[in-house]
Amino acid sequence: MAARQAVSTRRHDPATASPQTSSARWLRTTLARTLTAVVATALSAGLAGAPPATAAIFPIADPDPFYWAPPDLGGFGPGDVIRSRPVATPGFLGATGWQVLFRSSDSHDNPIAAATTLLIPAGGSGSSDAGSSGGRPLLSYQPFVNSLGTQCAPSHSLFNGEMQESVALNMPLARGWAVNVPDHLGPTSAYGAAKLGGRITLDSIRAVRRFEPAHLGTSQVGLAGYSGGGMATGFAAALAPEYAPELPIVGVAQGGVPVNIGKLALEVGQTPHALFGLGFAAAIGLEREYSGEVDMASKLNGPGNALRNQIANSCSAEIISAGANRSFYDVFLPAATQAGLSQADPVLIRILHENSLETHPGVPRAPIYQWHGEADQVNPGLVRELAGRYCQAGTPMLLEMVPGADHATSVIQGLPNAFMYLSDRFAGRPAPSNC
Structure with missing residues (x-):
């Protein structure tokens, strides 16, 4: 059955949703x-x-020297750790926190220094999801960031109360997973550059798996994100087969993703x-x-x-x-x-195509759970078309349209299911598909 036709209509019980009471308000401001x-x-x-x-016009550089690129940045390989530091983890009881600066690449293959925050729950693997690898599962969560200042990056907002979705990360931590939260807009806070976000995400995963104090070298990897974070997640999945083929990505959960910003623009006055x-x-x-x-x-x-x-x-x-x-x-x-x-400028088209999943030629190999509100302002039809293309290419796709949900409410109803989906992938269970 075609992916656009095989859509789950399972109703969601609000009681099973994330306890984050402010999520709907947060997302309503980021339609x-x-x-x-x-x-x-x-x-x-x-x-x-x-x-x-x-x-x-570029942002003011972060005054914290931890974020500064070294003069010999070009001598580092993608995902190589440049420096690290432990951080306090308010809001994540019992978790150990690290911030890692690593080498990545911008959209033009130039070396850049990017940062990520790693949360590790107390105890051993602490999870029945460890699978055959025996390592602690590693979730890379890409938050919705809609800012231009470097002080707004997740490595800051994760702990100062600005990232209202941060409370949801206690769910994977409670399962014993390590959680990676990259600053996926990069050192210039290039909001909107989704391809860049995918590259930074993949290199952040490389970095934390190479980071010896974390003991994540054998960990399997899951990706998750919603809306703008879903764009970075989707690009990481699509770029991985060529950009980071060595990463053991076992599953991807992406929700509310604008898959083609050019087409959507034509639909809006x-x-x-x-x-x-x-x-x-x-x-x-x-x-x-x-x-x-x-x-x-x-x-x-x-x-x-x-x-x-x-x-x-x-x-x-x-x-x-x-x-x-x-x-x-x-x-x-x-x-x-x-x-x-009135004009379709070829440079504009190229830039939009480079940052839209629908027109990016890469196809993920890892299984995908994609959820989207039936009443989402981001065209559900385009999401179905993307799922259909991935299905045709052989990617296991589970597309779920959330009945009656718009962009603001779909995240609350879909995120617990996303974590359950990834739990099954970590445990080695066969990926469901409605292709």
Whole structure:
């Protein structure tokens, strides 16, 4: 049966959902509908007929020298540990915490230094999910990050109360799993650059498995993430067969994933919206990652450039507030807006394709559980099409559409099932599929 037809309609019991009472509120402020529309049109306006690009606006570097790349960074291989430090773990009772700086690669294969946070529960493997490898299961969880400042990265927000989804990580820790939480936006907080997020995720897994104090060298790996974190998760899975084929990834759980930001943009009107700032920020993030190809500054009007400067080092709350109820017409010059909405610039198409799972040619080999709300603002039809392509390529796919759920509520209902799915993969049970 085709994946688009074989959709589970199993009802979810709210009592089995994550105890995070603030998750729905958190996700309502990060709807991908506005994000993707603004990204595509903002980039298009910045690219169409653009002269040689001006410099992208980068964030203030993290003042903590732990994050700084060494002069000999090019001598490290992808996933090599550069330095590490123990950290306190408030909110994760009994867990040991480490932060690891490692070498990764940006979207143009240049070496970068990226960070990840590793949580290890007390005791031995402590889990019946260890499987034949005998090692403690390792979950790499990619959080939803919608920020431009380096201080907003998961290695900071995981412990200071800013990452409201962090409470959910107590579920895998309680199962005895180690949890890896990468700063998947990279050292320039390139919000929106999903391919970069996939590479950083894979290299973070390499790093923590090589990190001797953690004893994870024989651990099997599971990936999980929702929405923007689901994009990084999905790209990690799709890139792994070529970028990191040695990693023993046994399962992937991704939810609420915008699989093609260009197509979704065409479905959304360019009208003022409370969350306009998020999409505008994602365009800035992609401009950072593709510096020299994207030129926003020359296409923005005065208020647009002022907004760009204002949020260049901001976390999500300030970004939302600064951009509330604006539209493309409020921040771009009229000629740029018209050109951006009417022309299919080949550079724009390439950038969007490179960061959209639907158009990325790589296919995951690891089994996938993908969940999506039936009423999600992110087009469920595109998710079904992606699942169908993966099925056709031989990837075991379990696609579940959550009845009545939108983007804000699907995460609460799907995440416990995602952890159960990965538990079965760690235990070596056959992967279910509705392909």
